[in-house]
Amino acid sequence: MTVENLSEVLEVRRNKLKKLQAEGKNPFEQTSYDVSVHAKTVEEAFETYEEQPVSMAGRIMSKRGQGKVSFYDLQDSTGRIQLFLKKDALPDQYDEIKTYDIGDIVGIKGEVFKTHMGQISVRVKELTLLSKSLQILPEKYHGLKDMDLRYRQRYVDLIVNPEVKEVFLKRSLIMKKIREFFDTHDFIEVETPVLSNLAGGANARPFGTHHNALDIPLYLRIALELPLKRLIVGGFDKVYEVSRVFRNEGMDATHNPEFTLLESYEAYANYEDVMEMVEELYSFLAKEVNGSEIVAYGEEEISLAIPFRKARMVDLVKEYAKVDFDAITDVEVAKSAAKELHVDVKDKNSVGEIMTEVFDEYVEDKLIQPIFVTMHPVETSPLAKKDPKDPRYTERFELYINGAECANAFSELNDPIDQKERFMSQVQKKTDGDEEAHPFDADFINALEVGLPPTGGLGIGIDRLMMLFTNQHSIRDVILFPTMKPIE
RNA sequence: GCUCCUUUAGCUCAGUUGGCUAGAGCACCUGACUCUUAAUCAGGGUGUCCAGGGUUCGAAUCCCUGAAGGGGCACCA
Numbered sequence: 001m002t003v004e005n006l007s008e009v010l011e012v013r014r015n016k017l018k019k020l021q022a023e024g025k026n027p028f029e030q031t032s033y034d035v036s037v038h039a040k041t042v043e044e045a046f047e048t049y050e051e052q053p054v055s056m057a058g059r060i061m062s063k064r065g066q067g068k069v070s071f072y073d074l075q076d077s078t079g080r081i082q083l084f085l086k087k088d089a090l091p092d093q094y095d096e097i098k099t100y101d102i103g104d105i106v107g108i109k110g111e112v113f114k115t116h117m118g119q120i121s122v123r124v125k126e127l128t129l130l131s132k133s134l135q136i137l138p139e140k141y142h143g144l145k146d147m148d149l150r151y152r153q154r155y156v157d158l159i160v161n162p163e164v165k166e167v168f169l170k171r172s173l174i175m176k177k178i179r180e181f182f183d184t185h186d187f188i189e190v191e192t193p194v195l196s197n198l199a200g201g202a203n204a205r206p207f208g209t210h211h212n213a214l215d216i217p218l219y220l221r222i223a224l225e226l227p228l229k230r231l232i233v234g235g236f237d238k239v240y241e242v243s244r245v246f247r248n249e250g251m252d253a254t255h256n257p258e259f260t261l262l263e264s265y266e267a268y269a270n271y272e273d274v275m276e277m278v279e280e281l282y283s284f285l286a287k288e289v290n291g292s293e294i295v296a297y298g299e300e301e302i303s304l305a306i307p308f309r310k311a312r313m314v315d316l317v318k319e320y321a322k323v324d325f326d327a328i329t330d331v332e333v334a335k336s337a338a339k340e341l342h343v344d345v346k347d348k349n350s351v352g353e354i355m356t357e358v359f360d361e362y363v364e365d366k367l368i369q370p371i372f373v374t375m376h377p378v379e380t381s382p383l384a385k386k387d388p389k390d391p392r393y394t395e396r397f398e399l400y401i402n403g404a405e406c407a408n409a410f411s412e413l414n415d416p417i418d419q420k421e422r423f424m425s426q427v428q429k430k431t432d433g434d435e436e437a438h439p440f441d442a443d444f445i446n447a448l449e450v451g452l453p454p455t456g457g458l459g460i461g462i463d464r465l466m467m468l469f470t471n472q473h474s475i476r477d478v479i480l481f482p483t484m485k486p487i488e
Numbered sequence: 489g490c491u492c493c494u495u496u497a498g499c500u501c502a503g504u505u506g507g508c509u510a511g512a513g514c515a516c517c518u519g520a521c522u523c524u525u526a527a528u529c530a531g532g533g534u535g536u537c538c539a540g541g542g543u544u545c546g547a548a549u550c551c552c553u554g555a556a557g558g559g560g561c562a563c564c565a
Contacts (some may be wrong), residue, residue, distance in 0.1 A: 008499055009516050010533040057554095066528085067521035086522065102515075116523045136498035139514045141526050145500070148557045160499095203565075249564050360565095398565095405565060436564085461565080485556075 024215040033107035040078035082121040103133030192227035201225030204247040220246040239262035260462035311364040321362040352377020365379035365403035384410035416448035
């Protein structure tokens with residue numbers, strides 16, 4: 001840091017620090033502090049701790065002075081507790097302690113008691129400044145409201161907005177429960193490369209980077225799918241991975257450029273088996289995390305009780321848009337039907353893609369309660385097995401809750417010849433300018449030639465799942481450090 | 489990408505029709521106070537009014553350009 005033009009309030013704090021350091025009391029020299037109990041524990045079991053000695057540490061969040069007696073609120077990782085500071089009990093320290101600021105981190109020793117007003121407090125006998133805060137925390141009553149600042153300085157957001165911390169504590173619990181679910185279902189958790197020569201397994205533009213030693217381009221993965229299926233080929237029957245993927249596209253309330261994806265693959269299972277597992281997972285999480293199968297989300301009450309509704313995509317389109325795509329085999333007929341519905345399908349040239357477009361426009365946002373949408377057109381499902389009864393469709397489902405896609409699963413395509421043809425048609429799309437089409441992955445074809453057992457695969461956008469269970473309406477509120485434009 | 493709104497003290501916000509030295513609460517500084525809890529009382533304003541141009545005797549305010557954020561639309565799973 002060079003010479004800064006500091007405002008007076010900041011200058012005051014630096015001067016306080018310099019004074020302490022000049023007196024040989026450098027607060028940044030502290031390396032540890034013995035913490036015997038946390039605020040929440042004392043609050044919940046006051047009788048146990050009453051008049052017992054405690055040693056605690058945390059941040060000063062407010063000060064109420066009254067001459068030779070002061071009340072400070074100490075905030076630790078679990079909550080707040082009031083400190084009772086009396087000059088008689090701290091004869092040498094009291095005057096200096098009064099100069100400590102909101103934001104400073106202190107350690108205290110004393111006894112738990114209740115004030116005349118019935119407030120649980122610690123009668124402080126010894127107080128140590130463990131770290132001096134040189135910045136001013138936001139105002140105690142209104143807090144930090146500026147969304148930009150809250151994301152950029154999440155550490156401040158977490159200090160002054162306790163409900164934000166709750167969301168991320170819950171996120172951690174949900175992650176644990178998800179792992180518990182897959183572990184108890186005999187899946188093994190694996191890790192596959194983030195960097196690869198080909199970014200496949202989904203329709204999305206990848207982020208590119210460069211490896212210096214090999215002098216080759218590398219891409220950040222956009223999905224976990226292809227390496228995981230190679231592991232099924234290799235003989236692991238049940239695998240899952242929960243990890244970050246990266247997609248180089250726009251950002252909004254439900255899209256962050258990096259997000260957490262869960263994918264699982266189970267040999268000798270089809271998409272209907274996966275469907276049952278997904279129902280079980282959501283209902284398990286609801287019960288474990290929220291204590292009820294009814295989850296409140298905004299104005300809605302979502303019931304995650306088993307079973308969820310199931311419907312073919314074609315039938316939902318028929319129900320909401322009054323068009324029966326089952327009866328349409330000609331692209332031009334499909335196009336004029338879409339035009340009638342005011343759906344733009346200029347760059348689409350298959351019945352399946354057009355139906356999907358109509359679905360997105362007319363059906364998607366109406367699917368509030370959980371529903372498995374099944375049988376997606378083969379054109380939009382390049383990695384899924386065709387339905388043997390009607391090869392226009394695939395053995396696939398997407399779970400919709402609250403009008404948003406929450407899970408995507410299918411009976412994995414394991415016919416290497418068919419897979420090769422579908423890759424070829426994706427490559428054609430890419431040449432035609434679709435930057436999100438899948439690349440040709442020759443090694444993956446080789447793996448299928450070696451032999452992939454019948455397999456049911458699943459993908460769940462974990463951040464959107466977190467939004468549902470924590471009742472948050474922006475993906476940025478369930479990601480600790482969402483992607484931000486740099487300042488300047 | 490389009491569009492509407494916002495940007496003033498560390499934080500939350502006022503600021504009239506363009507008019508004296510730019511305001512309030514919290515925070516902070518000085519002092520008083522031995523059970524307060526959005527403590528109270530007395531005194532103190534600590535500011536690149538988002539940035540850069542322009543109009544004007546005079547701009548936080550009006551005009552232009554740009555930046556950042558939020559909402560809506562589009563794109564996108």
